Amino acid sequence: MYGLEMYGPKMYGHEMPDHEPTNMNVRIASAAYAVPPDGETVEAVLERERDRVRTTLAPLSPQARQKAAEGLGLSRVRVCGSQQPYDLVREAAAAAITDAGITGPDINLILDYSTFPGENSQSLSLAHKLSADLGAETSMNLSFKAGGCGALHLAIKTALGWMRTDETIRTALLVTGDTAPAGNRSLLPVTVQGDAGSAVILRREGPEGPLLLGVEAMTLGHLHDAIALVKTNGHLEIKVDALRIENEVMPIYYLNLYRLVQKVLAASSLSLHDVDHFIYSNISRRDRDGFRRMVGLPEGGLSEGGLALTPMAEYGHTFASDLVINYVHLRREGRIRPGQLLLFASAGIGFMWGVTLARA
DSSP states (O other): OOOGGGOOHHHHOEEOOSOOOGGGOEEEEEEEEEOOSOEEEHHHHHHHTHHHHHHHHTTSOHHHHHHHHHTOOOOEEEOOSSSOHHHHHHHHHHHHHHHHTOOGGGOOEEEEOOSOOOTTOOSSOHHHHHHHHHTOTTOEEEEOOOOGGGHHHHHHHHHHHHHHHOTTOOEEEEEEEEOOOTTOOBOTTSOBBOOEEEEEEEEETOSSSOEEEEEEEEEOGGGTTSEEEEEETTEEEEEEOHHHIIIIIHHHHHHHHHHHHHHHHHHTTOOGGGOSEEEEOOSOHHHHHHHHHHTTOOTTGGGTTTOTTOOHHHHOBOTTHHHHHHHHHHHHTTOOOTTOEEEEEEEETTTEEEEEEEEO
């Protein structure tokens, strides 16, 4: 790991104010996800996009190109076909609402934080359409498109801000649905993208669910085009600048995560040793190993930290749905017990980093 003394002014970026106070008593009431039934192998994706992959990786050294291909740890990805991102979001939201024991009219805020909701999306905002379909007639409906796989933290922080300034907002539904633009599943040297939709329900004074203790997020705008969404011949394309990823992002990637982790823990007078489950992204095996080393877990130690049960190999990287998928799997396995400390961490395009701390 790079030494902490490498931090400079440009590495800090814009950091959001200190963690949200806990006196509102907001809980994660429920969470759910949905993936399309269709899938394909990562090998088939890379073969189909081989020219794009070759062009993207060309500036890297032969060793770096080999490392990018060998460190994925991904076998298959799920692919939207008959089900599109909104269908997946609708399915996940319905499951989360049922699990929380509420109905559509109980929802006061819907926040859509999708990054790639699909080129064929017919609605201005997934949040507005979802409000109508769920019967949430009086909900405040918001959308933002930033943060990629780190956007869940921005969504939680935004929802907490609305709850703080408006006492009538007591239940928030946070959703994301993402699908890779055609011909753009490979994001090497970083990952390969699969499609998914997910939903999280937050409730003020909720009767059950993990209590939110703090949320930290930061952005570095000068890295906005390290992974960029552009239009080529009228079609969306994800452009990955492999050299900038290697030379500008990776030297500070885990440092920024580490700094936010330490900050959110210190605010609650806790340390890394107090964390029972680390819930992290499904970017690649290489990335998960980097995170494991960052938090000081031994090799194979992620199985003790709640990350071993992820379906990463079968789903691929699903952007911001990763954290929801991994959290839901932990709950389904009965591994989260009352009183345990959960630390959600991820980073994404923009570039941004985020960490959320909760007590089960």
